[in-house]
Amino acid sequence: MQIAAAIECKILxxxxxxxxEIVNESDNHIGHLGSAGYAVxxxxVTVISDYFSGMTRLERHRLLHQILEDExxxxxxxxxxxxxNSELSH
Incomplete structure (x- = not known):
């Protein structure tokens, strides 16, 4: 399974x-230190979800880091x- 598909499945x-929405920006970083040896x-990663309601920005990021620890x-x-969804519409 490709990493983008694995990430999407875990989030959902x-x-x-x-x-x-997952965008591979690896091509913009070819030759940069740290990018060598990685296909991706x-x-x-953009996630729109009411699950985030009442959570701070830091809490949201911590949650995603927990979900995607291996990836x-x-x-x-x-x-x-x-x-x-309400933040997106403003």
Missing amino acids: DKLGNASV SHLR IKTLHSITFLLQT
Whole structure:
């Protein structure tokens, strides 16, 4: 299973009804220190879910780091944008 598919499955398993977008930005970092040897080294993950309601930005990021602990170990960089549906509409 590709890493993006594994990430999406884990997020959806934990958060349920969420919108997940994963963008592979590795090509923008070819030749950078830390990217060598990784087929996928840099990902941008956007998750829209009301599961985040009442959570601080830090709590949301900690949650995603817990969910994706194994996958994060295989990456050089992962960036998150984590919002609720109401935050997205504003």
